[in-house]
Amino acid sequence: MEWYLPVIWAALIGTAVALYVVLDGFDLGIGILFPFAEEERERDQMMNSVAPFWDGNETWLVLGGGGLWVAFPRAYAVIMPALYLPVICMLLALVFRGVAFEFRWIAHTSKGWWNFAFAAGSTLAAFSQGVILGGLIQGIAVEDGQFAGGAFDWATPFALLCGVGVVVGYALLGATWLVLKTDGTVAQRSRRQAEFLVLAVVALMAVVSLWTPLAVERVATRWFTLPNILFLWPVPLVTAFVAFAGWHWLRRGDDHGPFIAAIMLFLLGYAGLVISNFPYLVPPALTVWDTAAAPASQIFLLVGTLVLLPIIIGYFVFVFWIFRGKVREGEGYH
Amino acid sequence: MDLDPVLLARLQFAFTITFHIIFPSFTIGLSAYIATLLIMWIRTGRDHYHRLARFWTKIFAVSFAMGVVSGIVLTYQFGTNWSRFSEAAGNIVGPLIGYEVLTAFFLEATFLGVMLFGWNRVPRWLHVFAAIAVATGSVISAFWILAANSWIQTPVAYEMRDGTFHPLDWFRIIFNPSFPYRFAHMLNAAYLTTAMVVLAVGARYVLADRHYEEARTMLRMAVLMLAIAAPLQLFIGDQHGLNTLQHQPLKIAAMEAHWDGSKPGDFHIFAWPDEANERNRFEISIPRGASIVLTHDPNGLFPGLTSVPPSERPPVLPVFFAFRIMLAIGFIMIAAGLVGAVLWWRGRLFDTDWFLRPASWAWSLGFIAVIAGWVVTESGRQPWVVYGLMRTADAISPVPGASVATTLALFVVVYGIVFAMGIYYINRLIVRGPQGGGIEPPQRGLPNRPITGAEEGGREALAGRG
Numbered sequence: 001m002e003w004y005l006p007v008i009w010a011a012l013i014g015t016a017v018a019l020y021v022v023l024d025g026f027d028l029g030i031g032i033l034f035p036f037a038e039e040e041r042e043r044d045q046m047m048n049s050v051a052p053f054w055d056g057n058e059t060w061l062v063l064g065g066g067g068l069w070v071a072f073p074r075a076y077a078v079i080m081p082a083l084y085l086p087v088i089c090m091l092l093a094l095v096f097r098g099v100a101f102e103f104r105w106i107a108h109t110s111k112g113w114w115n116f117a118f119a120a121g122s123t124l125a126a127f128s129q130g131v132i133l134g135g136l137i138q139g140i141a142v143e144d145g146q147f148a149g150g151a152f153d154w155a156t157p158f159a160l161l162c163g164v165g166v167v168v169g170y171a172l173l174g175a176t177w178l179v180l181k182t183d184g185t186v187a188q189r190s191r192r193q194a195e196f197l198v199l200a201v202v203a204l205m206a207v208v209s210l211w212t213p214l215a216v217e218r219v220a221t222r223w224f225t226l227p228n229i230l231f232l233w234p235v236p237l238v239t240a241f242v243a244f245a246g247w248h249w250l251r252r253g254d255d256h257g258p259f260i261a262a263i264m265l266f267l268l269g270y271a272g273l274v275i276s277n278f279p280y281l282v283p284p285a286l287t288v289w290d291t292a293a294a295p296a297s298q299i300f301l302l303v304g305t306l307v308l309l310p311i312i313i314g315y316f317v318f319v320f321w322i323f324r325g326k327v328r329e330g331e332g333y334h
Numbered sequence: 335m336d337l338d339p340v341l342l343a344r345l346q347f348a349f350t351i352t353f354h355i356i357f358p359s360f361t362i363g364l365s366a367y368i369a370t371l372l373i374m375w376i377r378t379g380r381d382h383y384h385r386l387a388r389f390w391t392k393i394f395a396v397s398f399a400m401g402v403v404s405g406i407v408l409t410y411q412f413g414t415n416w417s418r419f420s421e422a423a424g425n426i427v428g429p430l431i432g433y434e435v436l437t438a439f440f441l442e443a444t445f446l447g448v449m450l451f452g453w454n455r456v457p458r459w460l461h462v463f464a465a466i467a468v469a470t471g472s473v474i475s476a477f478w479i480l481a482a483n484s485w486i487q488t489p490v491a492y493e494m495r496d497g498t499f500h501p502l503d504w505f506r507i508i509f510n511p512s513f514p515y516r517f518a519h520m521l522n523a524a525y526l527t528t529a530m531v532v533l534a535v536g537a538r539y540v541l542a543d544r545h546y547e548e549a550r551t552m553l554r555m556a557v558l559m560l561a562i563a564a565p566l567q568l569f570i571g572d573q574h575g576l577n578t579l580q581h582q583p584l585k586i587a588a589m590e591a592h593w594d595g596s597k598p599g600d601f602h603i604f605a606w607p608d609e610a611n612e613r614n615r616f617e618i619s620i621p622r623g624a625s626i627v628l629t630h631d632p633n634g635l636f637p638g639l640t641s642v643p644p645s646e647r648p649p650v651l652p653v654f655f656a657f658r659i660m661l662a663i664g665f666i667m668i669a670a671g672l673v674g675a676v677l678w679w680r681g682r683l684f685d686t687d688w689f690l691r692p693a694s695w696a697w698s699l700g701f702i703a704v705i706a707g708w709v710v711t712e713s714g715r716q717p718w719v720v721y722g723l724m725r726t727a728d729a730i731s732p733v734p735g736a737s738v739a740t741t742l743a744l745f746v747v748v749y750g751i752v753f754a755m756g757i758y759y760i761n762r763l764i765v766r767g768p769q770g771g772g773i774e775p776p777q778r779g780l781p782n783r784p785i786t787g788a789e790e791g792g793r794e795a796l797a798g799r800g
Contacts, residue, residue: 052447055402059443063435065409070432073424080413080420081731087414088741091407092748098403099752102396106759147417151737294500297425301432308436312444319444322456 005299006292009071010281012305016067018270020060022173022263027054029174031097031122032167033193034115042186043115049181049327051101056316058094070301074145075281075291082140082147083132083154090128097121123167130166134159137212137277142285158211165204169266172197176259179250183326194258195250202243205269209236212276218284219276232275239268337735340727343415346742348712350407352705353749357401359704362476362521363528364394365469367555368449372462382547382768387465388453389548389768393760395450400756402443404749409435415738419719419729426492426499426507427482434478442471476521484513486720487711488581499720511581515574516711522567523707526667527700529559533670534697535764537690548768550684557678560671567664572627578714579628582721583637584646585714588653590624595638599624604658607650612640648716656709663703670696 027050037043050057069076080087100118107114135154142148175197178190213220223232246261279287292298368390375383409431412420420428448456448464456464491506492499501507536552539545579586586592591607591614592599601623605614625634639647670693677683684690719726 052451055399055446056440056444058402058406059435059439062406062409062439065413066428066431066435069409069413069420069424070428073421073428076413076424077417077421077731080410081417081733084414084731084733084737085741087410088744091410092744094406095403095748095752099396099399099756102399103755103759106396106762110755145421147732151734293428294425294498296501297429300501300504301429301436304433304436312436312440315441315444319447322448322452 002295003289005295005302006071006288007279008302009067009292009298010279010288012302012309013064013067013071014274016060016063018267020057020064021270022266023053023057023060025126025170025266026050026173026177026259027057028097028122028126029170029172030178031118031174032126032171033174033178033190034119034122036189036193037186040111045182045184045186045327046178047101047104047118049178052319052323054098054101056319058098061094071293071298072281072288072291073293075286078140078142078145078147078282078286078291079136082149083135085151086128086131086135086154090125090132093121093124093128095121097125122170126167126170127163130163131155131159133166133273134162137162137273137283138215139284140282142282145286145290158215161204161211162208165201165208168197168200168204169269172201173259173262173266176246176250176262180255180259181327183328191250191253191258194262195247198243198247198250198262201265202240205239205265209272216276216283218280222276235268235272235275239265239272242268337739339733339735339738340730342735342738342742343730343733344726346738346745347411347415349742349749350404350411350745352708353753354401354404354408355704355708356701357397357404358472358476359524359527359701360531361394361398361401362469362472362524363526364390364397364531365465365472366525367528367532368394369462369465369469370555372465376458376462382551385768385770386548386551388770389763391450392763395446396756396760396763398442398446400752403752413731414733415731416719416729417731419724422497422724422729423486423499423720426485426501429501429504430478430482430485430508434475434482438471438475438478442468442475445471473521476524477517480517480520481508481510481513484516485510487516487715488512489720489723494723499723512574512577515570515577518570519567519574519707520704522563522570523700523704525559526563526567527704529556529563530667530670530700531697532556533560533674533693534695537694538764539767540684541687541690541694545767553674553683554678557671557674557683560667561675562671564664564667564671568668571664576628579636582715584639584642584648585653585711586628587637587639587641588648588650588714589657589710590628591639591650591654592624592636593638593640595635595641597635598622598633599628599636599638601627602654605654607654609644609647609650646717648714653710653714656706656713660703660706660710663699663706666696666699667703 030046030050034043034046037046065076068079096117098121100114100121104111104114104118131154134156138154138156138158140147140149141153172194175190175194179187179194182190213223222228242261242264246258246265249257249261277283279289281288281291368387371383371387371390374380375387412431445464445467448461449468452461452464485507488511489499490510491501491503493502494500532552533556536549536556539549540553575586575589587595590599591602591605593612593614600617600619600621602614603618603620605617605619607614622632625636626632628634628636639650673689674683674693677686677689715721717725717727719729
C-alpha cells in the first residue's frame with residue numbers, strides 16, 4: 001500500500017493535469033489567437049465558443065495544484081517556492097483573462113482594453129505554464145527537503161523555449177477548436193492558422209525532445225538504453241504520424257479530425273514527459289515516494305476522488321453536450 | 335534594503351484573501367437568491383421574477399468571475415508563500431481543500447455555464463436545477479474551506495510525527511470544536527451581505543421610480559431576510575464568541591481589550607489599546623459588560639492579555655477595532671430588518687424616504703462586516719498559524735523578501751484595476767436595471783396606492799406558499 005498509493009495519486013494528478021492542459025489549452029489558445037481576428041464580431045464569436053466552459057476547464061488547474069498539495073505536500077512545498085515568480089505570473093495573467101470574459105461584454109469604450117487583457121493574459125499564462133514545466137524538467141535545487149536555490153533559477157533558455165512551445169501548442173488547440181466549433185471567416189482563418197501551427201508544434205516538440213536528453217543525463221539513460229529503447233522508439237513515430245494526420249485533415253476540410261489530432265499530440269508529448277521523469281516529482285531530488293502525504297490522508301481523499309471524479313466527468317460531458325454544435329457569428333449567449 | 339519576509343508574506347496573503355472573500359460573501363447569497371427567484375418564477379408564472387433572475391445573474395457572473403480567479407490564486411499561495419505550513423499541515427488541511435475542489439468547485443464552475451448561457455438552450459427545469467446546483471456548490475465550498483480554517487484555529491485529532499501533523503480521526507478533524515459556529519456565522523453573513531445589496535438596489539429603484547414590480551419584490555425579500563437572519567446572526571455570533579473563549583481565550587481578550595484577567599471585564603464602547611503599556615486609553619465602557627456577555631455573571635472572570643508574555647499575544651488594535659466595526663454593522667442590519675418589517679406591515683415600506691435613502695447607500699455594509707470579522711478571527715489567532723502549535727513566522731516559504739515584495743506590488747496593481755472596473759461594471763448593470771419589463775410604474779406616493787397582484791404574489795411566495 002505504501003508503495004502503490006503514491007503511484008495511484010501520481011496517476012490521478014497526472015490525469016488532472018493532462019485534462020487541464022487539453023481543456024484550458026484550447027480556451028487559452030483562443031486568447032492567444034485573439035489579436036489575429038480582424039473584426040469585433042469575430043472576436044465575439046471566438047469568445048462565445050468557449051464562454052460556457054472556461055470556468056470548468058480552469059478548475060482542473062485547481063485540482064492539479066490542490067491535488068499536488070494533498071498527495072505530495074513535500075513536492076508542493078518545494079515546487080511552489082522554486083517557481084515562485086512564474087507561478088504568480090501565471091496566476092495574475094489568469095486573473096486578467098478570466099475577468100475579461102465578463103467585463104468585455106459590459107464594457108463600451110474600454111472593450112479594446114479587455115480584448116488586450118484577454119489576449120495578453122492568455123498568452124502570458126500559457127508562457128508561464130511552459131516555463132514552469134521547463135523549470136521542473138531541468139531540475140530544482142533541494143537541500144534537506146527544502147528548496148535551496150535562487151529566485152531566478154528557472155530562467156534558462158530551455159525553460160523559455162518550453163514557454164514558447166506551450167504558447168504555440170495552445171494556439172494549435174485553440175485554432176482546431178475554432179475549426180470544430182465555428183463557421184464563416186473565423187473557421188476559415190483558424191484552419192489556415194492551424195496548418196502552420198501543426199508544423200510549428202512538431203518542430204518545437206522535436207527541439208525539446210532532443211534538447212532534454214542532451215542536457216539531462218537521466219533522461220538520456222531512460223530513452224536510449226536497452227531494453228527501454230525497444231519499447232520507446234514508436235513514441236516519436238506515432239507523434240509524427242498524428243501530426244501528419246492532423247495536417248491532412250486540415251487540408252481536406254474535416255472539422256473534427258484536427259482537434260482530435262491536436263489533443264493526441266498533446267497527450268503524446270505529455271506521455272514523453274512522464275516517461276522521461278517518472279518517478280521523480282521534483283527532479284532530480286525527490287520521487288513520488290519521498291514526497292507522499294501520510295497514507296491516511298491519501299486514502300481519505302482517494303475514496304472521495306474515486307466516487308466523485310466519474311460524476312464530475314459525467315456532468316462535464318453533459319455540459320459540453322448541451323452546448324454542442326457550431327457557434328455562429330452574431331449568435332451570443334449574452 | 336532589508337525586507338521582512340514574514341511581514342511581506344502576511345501582507346500579501348491578507349491582501350489576496352481579503353480581496354477574495356468579498357466575492358464569495360456575495361455569490362453564496364446571490365446564487366441562493368437567484369435560485370429562489372427562478373423557483374418562484376416557475377411556481378407563480380410571474381414574469382418579473384424571471385426578469386429579476388436574469389438581472390441578478392448578470393451581476394452574479396461578474397462577481398463569480400472575480401471570485402474564481404482570486405480563489406485560484408489562493409490555492410497556489412499556500413505553496414508559494416507558506417510552503418513550510420503546507421508541508422507540516424498538508425496531511426490534514428490538504429485533503430479538506432481537495433474535497434472542496436471535488437465536491438464544490440467543479441459543481442459550481444460547470445453548472446455556471448448552464449446557468450449563465452442556458453436561458454434559451456435548456457428546458458426551464460434544467461436551468462433551475464443548474465442554479466440550485468451552483469447555490470449548493472457554493473455552500474459545500476464554504477463548508478470545506480471553513481472546516482480547514484477552523485481546524486487550524488482549533489486543531490484536534492492529530493498526532494505530531496517529525497514536525498508533521500498526521501490525522502487520527504477525520505470526522506473530528508472536519509467537525510472540530512470551532513467549525514459549526516464559524517460555518518453558521520459565515521454562511522449567515524453571506525446571506526446577510528446579499529440581502530443588504532438587494533435592499534440597496536431595491537431602494538434605489540423605488541426612489542427613482544423605476545422597475546416598479548421588481549423594486550418592490552426586491553425590497554420585500556431583502557427586508558424579510560434581514561428581519562430573520564440579522565437577529566439570528568447576533569445569536570450565532572454570541573455562541574461563536576463563547577466557543578472562542580473556551581478555545582482561544584486570548585483572541586477574546588484582544589477583542590475586548592481586556593488586559594488584567596484578575597478583574598471582571600468591562601465592555602469598551604471605545605478605547606485606544608496601548609500595547610506598550612498594557613492598558614487602554616480614552617475608555618468609554620459599560621462596566622462589567624464583557625463579563626456579563628461572556629460568563630453571564632457580572633463578577634465573572636476571563637483570561638486577560640497579560641496572562642501570557644507579549645510574544646504570544648495577538649495584535650490588539652486591529653482585533654479590537656475590527657470587532658467593534660462588525661458589531662456595529664450587525665446592529666444596523668438588525669435595525670434595518672426590524673424597521674423595514676414594521677414599515678412593510680404598516681404599508682409604508684415603499685414611501686418612507688428616511689428608510690429608503692440610507693438603505694440605498696447601505697450595499698457595502700455586509701462586505702465591511704465580513705472583512706472585519708475575518709480580521710478579528712485571523713489577527714486574533716496570531717502569532718500562531720496552527721493555533722498553539724505552529725508559529726506564523728515558522729510557516730513561510732524560503733523565498734527572498736524582494737520576490738514577495740515585487741509580487742505584492744503586482745497583486746495590488748492588478749487587483750486594484752480588476753476591482754475598480756468590476757465595481758464600475760456592476761454599477762453600470764444596476765443603472766441599466768432589469769430588462770424586458772412591460773408596464774411602467776404608477777407614480778410613487780399617490781394616495782390609495784394600488785395593491786397590485788404582484789405584491790400579493792410576492793408576499794405569498796415569501797410566505798412559502800408560492
